[in-house]
Amino acid sequence: MKIALAQINTRTGDLSGNTEKILDTIARARTLGADLVILPELTITGYPPEDLVEKNLFVQKNMTALDRVVAETHDIGAVVGFISPNESGEGHPAFNSVALIENRKILGVQHKSLLPNYDVFDEMRHFEAAKERKIFTYRGKRIGLAICEDSWNDKDFWPHPLYHTDPIADLAEQSCDWIINISASPFSIDKNLLRLEMFKNTSKKYRIPSVLVNLVGGNDSLIFDGCSFALNAQGEMIAQCRAFEEDMVLVDDDSVKGPFSPWQLNEEEQILEALILGVRDYLKKCGFKKSIIGLSGGIDSALVAAITVQAIGKENVIAVAMPSRYSSQHSLEDAKKLAENLGIEYRVIPIEGMFQSYIESLAPQFKGLPMDTTEENIQARIRGNILMALSNKFNAIVLSTGNKSELAVGYCTIYGDMCGGLAVISDVPKTMVYKLAHWINREKEIIPQHSITKTPSAELRPNQSDQDTLPPYEILDGILKAYIEDLKEFDEIVALGYDAAVVKNILTLIDRNEYKRRQAAPGLRVTSKAFGFGRRLPIAQGWR
């Protein structure tokens, strides 16, 4: 039996667009001689549909779309994800389901059993869990169907299983020839290796070949990396799809090629590819062609500009430098050089006149009071206002350029440099920003060397440096990772070797700046714990 692993890029909520793509994919797989084509989770609706699931009409139209896919699936089988209504009169209104289709008929439907409801996942909000798991016979093969999380509860793999059932064990007990998992498993660094290890474990344990077809593409904050694969009963890889792009690969269980050694991108490549895809898809799926980026001459905005050029083309990027009385000559030169290196449009709009008019207008209010961060924030917000004005006038999306380290400790101005429709690197710690810049420059200088080597500064007052108020970024990022990603607390972080006073200060800053992050632009997620939808903390709170 020839199985086509078809990792496609769906768009959330776009039922007709997704259906067209599904039909096209099925037709291509048929042309390639596949017996069965496997598509990713919730193929018809896109993932995550979030509260669209609460709309009856949305669920109905998704069923109509499934009918259309069924009607056009002939001379091949297809495994397609969709939402099925729960008609029992009890429980949540819908199931997250997978249909096995052949010759214009649905051979079987399996609902998802394990509904992830942590981090960025909200599936218990909408879906009812499957009560039972069945095997379906397709062209003489016994097929077990699973959906994403269903494969993530093996008791030998996880020391602390989150659920009380193991759907894969259930399927294996009923004996099957293939376990097929359709997924929408979002990217974080090396997540594809984790998936592979997990599936190797079960394929070997049960001596059953398995297929994982994962979604690819960006949907708001989430980037799906694809990296679909098939394993034989020894847990060896016999088919592998590309990362971060649509792909279709055939595996023939009668004449298996391989096993293949899995390739692996390095960290820098993974993150850059993810961000490029995330930017491209966010703009495309929101209907934007052009973007606007404020260039400070620093490394963060340079990195964002370089990523965006790769995502949407240099002709679609407008770079804007907005120097103030505190901007160094270097910064303006660095920004200009970057724009030249990237070949993007470059505009300079000095903010001195506007800044001066605020200072004058506010003078009667601020009489006798010293300058402080107020005046710094005014400058950042003038820049935000200018970028948004260009955005309004030219229908181009502003991309914000703050990194995760800044956002964590609030070293950023709400309504100022935080302005934008998408925060490209808000989940990239500053130390990784440097690594990515070096990687981009590995063959020739794209990001001006001086932007990388100079002392980081917001340039909002004379002789300012990030390290005036923050510890060196190696230390800051270490503490951030321990606290945010690894959920360690003060004592545990100090035990890692960090200075207690520094740790205390940083944790307080992180907690206190939750209010800024609540109003931040959606940010592309590349670590296991990003700010935003996957990290939900109260603002008015008394912990610590």
Next chain:
Amino acid sequence: MKIALAQINTRTGDLSGNTEKILDTIARARTLGADLVILPELTITGYPPEDLVEKNLFVQKNMTALDRVVAETHDIGAVVGFISPNESGEGHPAFNSVALIENRKILGVQHKSLLPNYDVFDEMRHFEAAKERKIFTYRGKRIGLAICEDSWNDKDFWPHPLYHTDPIADLAEQSCDWIINISASPFSIDKNLLRLEMFKNTSKKYRIPSVLVNLVGGNDSLIFDGCSFALNAQGEMIAQCRAFEEDMVLVDDDSVKGPFSPWQLNEEEQILEALILGVRDYLKKCGFKKSIIGLSGGIDSALVAAITVQAIGKENVIAVAMPSRYSSQHSLEDAKKLAENLGIEYRVIPIEGMFQSYIESLAPQFKGLPMDTTEENIQARIRGNILMALSNKFNAIVLSTGNKSELAVGYCTIYGDMCGGLAVISDVPKTMVYKLAHWINREKEIIPQHSITKTPSAELRPNQSDQDTLPPYEILDGILKAYIEDLKEFDEIVALGYDAAVVKNILTLIDRNEYKRRQAAPGLRVTSKAFGFGRRLPIAQGWR
């Protein structure tokens, strides 16, 4: 047995503050001769703790706090909510629990069985559901303990039960003298009547008296209204706590007084009381004393100022008028009059100079292009920048003044009038804004009559009126309620009698402006479906 219903105002995450308050409350109940004092859900941690539950240290310290409460509970019993760790090695890491304490001992612990995971609730994200429900005997009485949602799945009350078990039926079957429910059930209009009807239904059906003790106070977007009560076995009210404030009421089941007729506040009173409490608590729990409000002379900012004065006192409100070339003389007079009526500090900062400097700075960019919303948004963002500058300089929180109708259709400027730490009326539709203003003015003019009667306008271009681009607010609000609160779709809304083209336009605007709302300030929730945390929709999506 004398039972004290003690609805207290906890602060999320403030374990030591909450513990002090619990101990104080228990001591007061003891003084009043109570046998048993009932406190609201998650008393020790506050509600909703959100991802604080994921911190081991937080759960540990909450257990230490419980130990302290247990140690000091003598000569009285107490029913206290807390988080208990799940030590089974499987499933979610914690339970949402209630302890029955007497004489320095825990008589029993009941975990919550039904975990709400819809709208603003995320409890399946953190908690494991109880597998069983027990009866505990306290001073000769058989007590059934329930937590909030546990009482919300009666098959006779709900046509479509969301869960597969009914904890109250379970407890009733085991026979008990009292069913005691501790809740954190957030306010929406007339929600207290719904709770009462539900409890009446079960008390009558099972012939068991019941107590509901509900949380009171604001925690971020959620306002808890209290309105705790006790019912006899006939479902009649025998004790009732106040709305929107802390309260303690005793009920003696050996010499019952009553039954009482439940009082009910009208809609305007409910919403105003809720918003006043919401503003007061958000500021207090965030550590702010003062607030800044931009006054346009219009009804929205006037209403917010009036509410804020009631919440935190006139001496803590700074009103700022920021007239432009497009502001009418009336508007400035109305703003001034309002400030005088309220007795608040009033400042005027004209924005003309700043606006002019933007226009000049952007002239080379915008050469040959007509004026459009760009120039309107620049003005709104100048005002945002000024308010935030005052906020920075004087450590006062900016309260944003946009209403729900505007926010729904995007008739507001992101980073402009949307600036602020709290959006006071972002869940109040414009038609309700008018009703609230009339209610506030019922005895004397507080909000200037002209602010109420004049044609609503953003005054961002000459002779602008809201109705240039929007339908009349009665129509807009009807469509909004149908779509957002009642989850109706296009055909159903048109069937209500609205013009199809208008409905289509409005629904498109609502969907398209999700990106603005994603970056909005937290808003106080007063309807059954507010924007924000309880309504989760993708931005880059293709539905409709």
